[in-house]
Amino acid sequence: MGLVGATEVLLDVAVSVAREAAALAMSSRPSAIHDVDTKTSKTDVVTAADVAVEKLVRSRLSELRPGEPVFGEETGGAQAAPGQVCWVVDPIDGTVNYLYGLPWYAVSLAAQVDGVSVAAAVVEPETGREWTALRGGGSWRNGVELRVSTATRLDMALVSTGFGYRAELRSWQAAGIARLLPKVRDIRRPGAASLDLCSVAAGWVDGYVEHGLSRWDWAGGALVAEEAGAVVRLPTSADAVGPGLIFCATPGIADQLLAAVKEVGLTEQTP
Structure with a gap:
């Protein structure tokens, strides 16, 4: 199996887990915004949903990809061995937006090998937009291939x-x-x-x-x-x-x- 074929398997896992995590994030918001803590400063917030979503991602990955380390924003993670797949998760990217009810936030999940992302899913709970990518295989938004702008100035x-x-x-x-x-x-x-x-x-x-x-x-x-x-x-x-x-x-x-x-x-x- 070539690189793209191998990463397609990882992408399927990333999309499946990120979708479930996104659904949890959105359904948890009404209660999570009343359970807020801070991290590096008083403006660096973490909600109960951030922690719950990351816990869900770790649980699902342990079932679907047992033995592969997970590195996450809320609970860190173990170092991956050379050549080993490591999952990198931001359970709610845009937590302040989430806290205020702004819909611009997402669950981000990527599979990395030796520190390089090879498959990724970024799912927006509020809009249903799903951004996906395979190293060497392209990137898409809800199945439509993406291309950058043609700006030159x-x-x-x-x-x-x-x-x-x-x-x-x-x-x-x-x-x-x-x-x-x-x-x-x-x-x-x-x-x-x-x-x-x-x-x-x-x-x-x-x-x-x-x-x-x-x-x-x-x-x-x-x-x-x-x-x-x-x-x-x-x-x-x-x-x-x-x-x-x-x-x-x-x-x-x-x-x-x-x-x-x-x-x-x-x-x-x-x-």
């Missing part, structure tokens, strides 16, 4: 970003984005990294940059974007743009956007 490009939870980090990020803003058409900040990456894949935005993300934030969405033709530079890759920076853009503006990101200081070490 940075000054006409729509770029997405996000901000961290620590006040000093947000201030630093905002200053850099303010310097970037005159160089592009406009900036968007929807609030869920996995869906920002999927938006590049769909051509809804032309690029996306953000500091301070964890592996579970980008493991699924980055593969969706890459397989749709985006130029993706991850914090963990040899061609990383800067410390902790994820970079994603349609090829026609990738070099221009990268140069601009460097010029405004967004590739520097964060505070």
Whole structure:
């Protein structure tokens, strides 16, 4: 069985588990928003649903893929052996949106081998949109193949970003984005990294940059974007743009956007 054939099996598992997790997230919201805790700062929230959804994902994966480690936002995980499949889960990406009732949140589940995503499913509970990807096999939204935009001019490009939870980090990020803003058409900040990456894949935005993300934030969405033709530079890759920076853009503006990101200081070490 070739790579695509092997990853198709993983994708089937990812979609099945992510669908079930998405249903739990949506049905749990009315009660979960009253059971809220914080993590790295008072604005970094975690609901009871985040924990319950990750627990469900771990349980299902233990049944469907026994022995394979799971790395998740809420409870961490064991290190995978070389060549072993490791599942990376963000149970609710966009928890603040979820808390406020904004529909822009998702369950992200990716299968990685040696730190590289090979199959991914990003499922939006509120809309029913399912973003899927296979390394070397393409990416889709509800079965429709995705392609990035054909933008070629940075000054006409729509770029997405996000901000961290620590006040000093947000201030630093905002200053850099303010310097970037005159160089592009406009900036968007929807609030869920996995869906920002999927938006590049769909051509809804032309690029996306953000500091301070964890592996579970980008493991699924980055593969969706890459397989749709985006130029993706991850914090963990040899061609990383800067410390902790994820970079994603349609090829026609990738070099221009990268140069601009460097010029405004967004590739520097964060505070």
